[in-house]
Amino acid sequence: MADTHAKLTVNGKEYELPIIQGTLGRPVIDIAALQASGFWSYDPGFMVTAPVESKITYIDGGKGELLHRGYPIDQLANNAEYLEVAYALIHGDLPNSEQKADFFQKIREHSGVHDQLRKFFEGFRRDAHPMAIMVGVVGALSAFYHEHLDVSNEEDRELTAIRLIAKMPTLAAMSYKYSQGEPFMYPRNDFNYAENFLYMMFATPADVDYKTNDVITRAMDKIFTLHADHEQNASTSTVRLAGSTGANPYACIAAGIAALWGPSHGGANEAVLEMLDEIGSVENVPEFMEKVKSREVKLMGFGHRVYKNFDPRAQVMKETCDEVLAALGINDPKLELAMALEKIALEDPFFIERNLYPNVDFYSGIILKAIGIPTSMFTVIFSLARTSGWISHWLEMHSAPFKIGRPRQLYTGETRREFVKAEDRK
Numbered sequence: 001m002a003d004t005h006a007k008l009t010v011n012g013k014e015y016e017l018p019i020i021q022g023t024l025g026r027p028v029i030d031i032a033a034l035q036a037s038g039f040w041s042y043d044p045g046f047m048v049t050a051p052v053e054s055k056i057t058y059i060d061g062g063k064g065e066l067l068h069r070g071y072p073i074d075q076l077a078n079n080a081e082y083l084e085v086a087y088a089l090i091h092g093d094l095p096n097s098e099q100k101a102d103f104f105q106k107i108r109e110h111s112g113v114h115d116q117l118r119k120f121f122e123g124f125r126r127d128a129h130p131m132a133i134m135v136g137v138v139g140a141l142s143a144f145y146h147e148h149l150d151v152s153n154e155e156d157r158e159l160t161a162i163r164l165i166a167k168m169p170t171l172a173a174m175s176y177k178y179s180q181g182e183p184f185m186y187p188r189n190d191f192n193y194a195e196n197f198l199y200m201m202f203a204t205p206a207d208v209d210y211k212t213n214d215v216i217t218r219a220m221d222k223i224f225t226l227h228a229d230h231e232q233n234a235s236t237s238t239v240r241l242a243g244s245t246g247a248n249p250y251a252c253i254a255a256g257i258a259a260l261w262g263p264s265h266g267g268a269n270e271a272v273l274e275m276l277d278e279i280g281s282v283e284n285v286p287e288f289m290e291k292v293k294s295r296e297v298k299l300m301g302f303g304h305r306v307y308k309n310f311d312p313r314a315q316v317m318k319e320t321c322d323e324v325l326a327a328l329g330i331n332d333p334k335l336e337l338a339m340a341l342e343k344i345a346l347e348d349p350f351f352i353e354r355n356l357y358p359n360v361d362f363y364s365g366i367i368l369k370a371i372g373i374p375t376s377m378f379t380v381i382f383s384l385a386r387t388s389g390w391i392s393h394w395l396e397m398h399s400a401p402f403k404i405g406r407p408r409q410l411y412t413g414e415t416r417r418e419f420v421k422a423e424d425r426k
C-alpha cells in the first residue's frame, strides 16, 4: 500500500514515485513510473533493488536478525526439525501435529528416485565434482516427471515441491557414493530426514545394524535448517528469474544449484577448507593475513553482503560446532587452525573496521569436516538444504500473477558501424 511519495525530477519533469512500506524493514520506492522518463535505473549487484515482494523470509542485517515466516532462526534451529521449517517456508506457518505427520510421510514416500536415474550417474567420470553431477541430475528429474509439470496447476506445483525436498538427500548421497565407487544406498522409512542422509552417505550394504550418532544427526539437521532460506540471495534470485519464464521447476532448481556453486555464495564452505589447507599451520596465519590485507586473497567464511554486525546463523552454528567437536573428541590440526584463525581475525582492526565476521559457512565447513563429510560435498549439502527455500520462492511466485524477469542495461560498447568483409578488415 502506498503511504507517501518520493519526488524525482528528470530533465525538468517531476515524477511522483510511490513509497511502499512492508510489514518490516526499509520502505521501497516504486520506480515503475520512470518507464516514461526515458531513463533506466542503474544498480550493479542489486545493492538497493528489491525486484520482488515476498512473505517468506526477513533479514535485518544491521540487527543480525533472520526470520522465516516471522520465526527467529535461532528458535527454529534449536527447537524445530528441518522438515517443519521447510513446511513453514512453503505453507506460511509451522505445521500442527497432523500436518507434520502428513508432510513427513509424503517426504518419506517420495524419497526414492526412478531406477533409470542410476544410468545418469554412470555417465559421469568418477572424479566429477558432485556439484556438477547435481546440476545435471536435478535438471534431469524433469524428464522423469513430465506428467506433473503443469506449472499453472497448484497440485502439480505442490507435488513437485515434495518430490524435490524428498529426493535431494538421496541424489546428494548418490553423487558421493558414485565418486567412492560404492553401491548406492536406498532411503529407509525408519530414519528421519537427517539420519537418512547420513545413512545413505556412510552406510554400506554390509552395515546391517547401522546406527547414527544423535549429536551428529541433530547437527546435520541444524545445518539444513540454517541453510534453508535467505530471501533474495543470488541462487534464489536465479531460481525466480528462471521460473519467471515458465520454465519447469526442476530446471529452475538446477539453475539455483549452479548459481550456489560459486565461491562467493555456497561454494564458500568448501573454500574455507581449501584456505585452511593453503595456510597449513598456525605459524603461517600472520603471513596469510598480510595477503588478505593486501587484497591478494579473501578470508573465506568471513563477511556478508547483508549482515554487517553478525550472522545469526553463525552464532547457532558456532554452538553446534562446539558440541560436535566436544562429542567427537576431535583432535584435528585443521580444526585447531580454524579456531586460531577465527580468534586472530576477530581481534584484527582490518576485520573489525570492515565489520567482517565469520559467516555461516565458516562453522558449517568445520562441522562437516569433523563429521567426516568430504569437502567436495559441502556445497551439495547447502544445495540440499536450500532446496526448500528455492521451491518456496518459486511457489510464491507462481501463486500470483508475475512478469518475466527482464533487466535492462547501461550499454557501453561500440556505437553502430557497418559490416566489413574479412579480407577488407585491418
Ligand code: CMC
Pocket: 230, 233, 263, 264, 265, 266, 268, 292, 297, 298, 299, 300, 301, 302, 303, 304, 305, 306, 354, 356, 359, 360, 361
Ligand atoms: N576477506 C577479506 N576482506 C573482505 C572479505 C573477506 N572475506 N569480505 C569483504 N572484504 C573487504 C573488501 O575487500 C572490502 O574492503 P575495502 O572496503 O577496503 O575495499 C570490504 O570488506 C567490503 O567488502 P565487499 O566486497 O564490498 O562486500 P560485499 O558485500 O560485496 O561481499 C561477500 C560480501 C560475502 C561476497 C564477501 O564478504 C566475500 O567474498 N566473503 C568471502 C566469501 C564467503 O565467505 N561467502 C559466503 C557468504 S555466506 C553464505 C551465503 O549466503 O552464500
